Amino acid sequence: MASPKVLASVNLLVLRVSWRLPLTHYSSQTPTTADLERVVAACRELIETRFGGEPDYGVAAVLLGDGSILTGTSPDFPNPSTTVCHETEPYLAAFRLNQPILASLCLHRTEDDYFVALSPCGICQERLMMHGPDPFVGVPEPEDSTQVRWIRLDKMMPYYWQRVFD
Numbered sequence: 728m729a730s731p732k733v734l735a736s737v738n739l740l741v742l743r744v745s746w747r748l749p750l751t752h753y754s755s756q757t758p759t760t761a762d763l764e765r766v767v768a769a770c771r772e773l774i775e776t777r778f779g780g781e782p783d784y785g786v787a788a789v790l791l792g793d794g795s796i797l798t799g800t801s802p803d804f805p806n807p808s809t810t811v812c813h814e815t816e817p818y819l820a821a822f823r824l825n826q827p828i829l830a831s832l833c834l835h836r837t838e839d840d841y842f843v844a845l846s847p848c849g850i851c852q853e854r855l856m857m858h859g860p861d862p863f864v865g866v867p868e869p870e871d872s873t874q875v876r877w878i879r880l881d882k883m884m885p886y887y888w889q890r891v892f893d
């Protein structure tokens with residue numbers, strides 16, 4: 728039986744390989760400004776169509792490599808520990824469709840009827856990293872959170888833990 732140290736090394740190798748496969752598979756593409764505006768519009772449209780005038784709801788939208796946009800949302804489950812991010816639905820669908828994610832945004836409508844951008848949480852950043860360090864993520868402008876600023880994922884994760892394997 729292999730020692731725990733050997734097993735840990737093997738596990739790290741598997742993790743490393745599984746992480747790198749998408750990076751070699753997906754080509755780096757830069758979305759246009761119009762594409763990114765479509766992502767914002769898709770979020771706003773889903774909030775309007777799914778939740779009507781109800782405040783305090785959020786959704787997500789992603790731009791795929793083929794130019795299509797996927798949206799998603801998640802309920803507040805009765806047991807809060809089972810809650811998932813709004814990004815989860817389009818992230819999983821992108822994998823099903825074998826499409827790279829070029830941009831990702833989460834938008835939330837506040838009680839005051841403002842649409843504010845929510846930066847991807849740490850878990851979503853981790854999930855998005857399988858699409859490489861290049862995807863754009865929507866973050867709030869520092870002075871006005873109703874305005875979306877698009878930045879590269881690697882700008883959010885300058886010390887990403889797998890960098891030591893590069």
Ligand SMILES: [Zn+2]
Binds near residue numbers: 847850
């Ligand atoms: Zn998240």
